[in-house]
Amino acid sequence: MLLVALAGGIGAARFLSGLVRVTEPTQLTVVGNTGDDLVLNGLHISPDLDTVAYTLGGGVHAGQGWGRAEETFAVASELRERYGRSDWFALGDRDIATHLVRSSMLAEGHSLSSATAEIARRWHLGFALVPMTDEAAPTRIRTADGRTLHFQEWWVGERAEPAVEQVDLSAARAASPAPGVIDALAAADAVILCPSNPVVSIGPILEVEGIRAVLSGVPVVGVSPIVGGQVVRGMADRLLPGVGVEVSAAGVARLYSGFLDGWVIDSQDAGHAEAIVAEGVRVAVTDTIMRTPEVTEALARTVLDLVAKLRGDGR
């Protein structure tokens, strides 16, 4: 069964680590968000793609869910102390090696897709990891105090503190999909929306030219990133109101209306099932908090079961 997963960072990577245990990785394509990408000290950094590669490749810092295990910070310390460079964005030494591979390939004229494929190969991922676009597509945050910040400047640099007026995805909207993305989606037996932030992780992917359109012709199943009316991690609670969406399992499902066929929600949100079903979306209720590999694997199975039911429905 050909699957495509749309993925952000930490939540997606954790979910995918369950998914690859219950499906054939060579049948899977993961399309990663690059709205968070930034260039810092000349290094092209793709935080979400790297979180997927490090997590699925077994090199992630398990405690924080991003960055490298057993990381050191010699380069960052020198950049700060000797060269007075700002260190608002953590750059570990091992992590920098990844950014150097990516940045040097880009400088040699390779695409972000090619660099990502090389990194995926070196981490022995087994599935295809593809950026949503090869073009720059930075998500920008318009703050209530009138500034426009790169997503990372707001999220990491200002700890997501300034109130959000608007999430600007215009760069994603102007971007072409990376080679193979549309073909993979069109050929997929099902598309999975990982439990990632719907506004700044899945949102930018959906905005890339042609992606939302192709989704309406394919069974789409998502995992709700909301548990008990709250975000599991991250800052969807700061961002959802900014796009006029209720912070709930039903609110996020509504954000995906038009193409969402199945929605996996947490047991704590079972009360929302009826409202979601009323919108024509099949619902599965299970434990979505991925505390252990077993829970994560069970969640992935629930997703695949829902896919099977939808395909049985003829969707």
Next chain:
Amino acid sequence: MLLVALAGGIGAARFLSGLVRVTEPTQLTVVGNTGDDLVLNGLHISPDLDTVAYTLGGGVHAGQGWGRAEETFAVASELRERYGRSDWFALGDRDIATHLVRSSMLAEGHSLSSATAEIARRWHLGFALVPMTDEAAPTRIRTADGRTLHFQEWWVGERAEPAVEQVDLSAARAASPAPGVIDALAAADAVILCPSNPVVSIGPILEVEGIRAVLSGVPVVGVSPIVGGQVVRGMADRLLPGVGVEVSAAGVARLYSGFLDGWVIDSQDAGHAEAIVAEGVRVAVTDTIMRTPEVTEALARTVLDLVAKLRGDGR
């Protein structure tokens, strides 16, 4: 007294550390060789400029004479082990911070001169450090077995083992001098040739457009890099025959004929003094092996004394 020093790496840096103790650094401009520069993993590396900055800034690995003190190699180890990148050229973590500053400034459209000035400022050098050119000017080695290698591929990558057929400085010959280089040379009260390799360190600088020409109008004093008929360090013994020059204090002086006015040679080479004087070059004989700061400072004083005599001569 306005001085300009033409400099390679280790020998030049050591000599300059003596020179700045006996003259006013703000009156000094150091023009560095960039024929050794290379781009590796997307990083623009300027080995000679960095050796000068690290040595004069107090951050050099004293034992090896290049690279950073208390260096670590986390990035290089990851590049090698995870990404299969060749590690023929040592890249330490602290060193990489310097290369990131340089490379990111270049990527932002700054010149190599500007990046070098920023690095010099951060190392509190006190004198002006200027690359010979802002353009790429790689020295190439034509080997006896018919290959053309970047200087660093031959020198570091193949440990200078392949016999040299020709040293190709055509890239330097096609390069324009960096802004300020010709003006500094023309305004100088004297130009000093540091005890650097005459073929691959001083040689490329001399080839850059307009530099050799301006030298004939200024008193030029050099320190011989040959002691007792041998090179103190490096591989001039492999390279001098390749350009048809005798490995001796007199042979190198002859290589500089046409603009050399004074030549400081080692006591062990005193026997060559007569031959050099016969060519119209003033000679000073002293201890040129810079074992201690005191010897180095005395050598610098000898150079300045020779400059004073030449200016007394009206040269």
